Amino acid sequence: MSKPSEWLRPEVAALSAYNVADARGLIKLDAMENPHAFPAHLREQWQQKLAGLQVNRYPDAAGEGVKAALRQAMEIPSGAQIMLGNGSDELLQVLMLALAKPGASLVTPEPGFAMFRLISQVAGLRYVGVPLAQGFALDVNAMLATIRKEQPALVIIAQPNNPTGNAFDTDALREIVAASPGLVVIDEAYYPFAASHCLGWLEAFDNLLVMRTLSKLGLAGLRLGFLVGPARWLAALEPVRLPYNINSLTQASAEFALNHYADFQAQAREICAQRSVLASALGALKPLEVYPSEANFLLVRVPHGQANVLHAGLREQGILVKNMQGSHPQVADCLRFTVGTADENAQLIEALKVCLRA
Numbered sequence: 491m492s493k494p495s496e497w498l499r500p501e502v503a504a505l506s507a508y509n510v511a512d513a514r515g516l517i518k519l520d521a522m523e524n525p526h527a528f529p530a531h532l533r534e535q536w537q538q539k540l541a542g543l544q545v546n547r548y549p550d551a552a553g554e555g556v557k558a559a560l561r562q563a564m565e566i567p568s569g570a571q572i573m574l575g576n577g578s579d580e581l582l583q584v585l586m587l588a589l590a591k592p593g594a595s596l597v598t599p600e601p602g603f604a605m606f607r608l609i610s611q612v613a614g615l616r617y618v619g620v621p622l623a624q625g626f627a628l629d630v631n632a633m634l635a636t637i638r639k640e641q642p643a644l645v646i647i648a649q650p651n652n653p654t655g656n657a658f659d660t661d662a663l664r665e666i667v668a669a670s671p672g673l674v675v676i677d678e679a680y681y682p683f684a685a686s687h688c689l690g691w692l693e694a695f696d697n698l699l700v701m702r703t704l705s706k707l708g709l710a711g712l713r714l715g716f717l718v719g720p721a722r723w724l725a726a727l728e729p730v731r732l733p734y735n736i737n738s739l740t741q742a743s744a745e746f747a748l749n750h751y752a753d754f755q756a757q758a759r760e761i762c763a764q765r766s767v768l769a770s771a772l773g774a775l776k777p778l779e780v781y782p783s784e785a786n787f788l789l790v791r792v793p794h795g796q797a798n799v800l801h802a803g804l805r806e807q808g809i810l811v812k813n814m815q816g817s818h819p820q821v822a823d824c825l826r827f828t829v830g831t832a833d834e835n836a837q838l839i840e841a842l843k844v845c846l847r848a
């Protein structure tokens with residue numbers, strides 16, 4: 491029998507696949523999805539639009555309709571260009587495949603988004619993580635020293651950060667962008683829930699791309715992410731993007747949703763309001779420490795050694811959350827709760843009370 495590991499690139503043979511937990515029958519607070527359904531008053535119109543699609547034809551290769559709708563909905567600087575991805579995960583793959591010259595590196599703060607490391611390993615781009623400082627702040631000196639030493643092809647920073655939830659100091663972020671010799675990507679996956687964003691910086695830096703996704707806004711099932719930035723960089727990356735990477739149903743749905751952007755922004759505002767309610771309720775459960783968040787989730791530190799037990803206890807009560815234990819030393823004893831509906835959050839609090847009393 492043929493043995494895959496004999497033929498695979500050794501760095502691929504050494505990897506385990508990204509694990510997606512089975513959520514059937516559970517309240518899903520593990521993956522930063524928007525808990526609200528597609529706005530009810532828009533459904534019929536949306537579905538009529540889909541019914542008219544010619545799926546025997548390839549989709550619009552450039553996604554012009556979606557790009558125009560993005561420009562209309564968001565404050566994208568007029569001089570900046572857009573590249574669409576099948577989720578921002580695919581754009582990370584495009585970036586890293588393109589930049590993985592022999593010896594080239596990715597510098598990124600950690601704990602950070604798990605896909606940064608996984609995709610860099612698949613692409614063959616050397617991963618260099620720089621630990622965050624106290625309070626999950628950027629360690630500016632360590633970042634600058636690492637950038638000086640590595641001369642990285644790519645620096646990626648998620649703003650706000652996942653899994654910690656905080657937004658980094660913008661002066662610190664700006665200093666890092668300015669000091670980077672290669673490309674910098676600011677991953678604004680959580681921009682709908684954050685107090686500020688960096689799109690305006692594109693006018694000041696020619697080595698910066700801002701990455702966003704519609705996933706956390708309520709359209710995770712569509713898989714649509716995008717990069718915004720200088721034409722020079724996006725044109726250089728274009729050969730790595732597969733033709734027709736955004737399917738017709740996604741293009742039509744995203745364009746429609748973006749033309750009703752205010753409805754999705756309203757859902758995001760509701761999630762931010764529920765984030766405050768949930769943070770207070772968690773904070774009132776004495777042994778828990780809740781960290782500040784500008785995202786649609788809350789990172790919580792539980793008593794030492796209890797993350798696995800609490801994670802399992804919540805699951806037994808029908809609630810799926812993310813266990814950060816074992817992923818990085820700085821988030822040991824931590825669970826990550828996606829903000830759900832008011833009712834889901836109340837159920838989470840009740841289930842936690844049961845676990846903590848036991």
Ligand SMILES: *Cc1c(COP(=O)(O)O)cnc(C)c1O
Pocket residue numbers: 522576577578579580603648651652677679702703704705710713714715
């Ligand atoms: C969720 C997430 C993404 C992935 O977004 P998709 O568009 O769904 O692929 C990217 N970056 C960060 C930091 C995330 O948390």
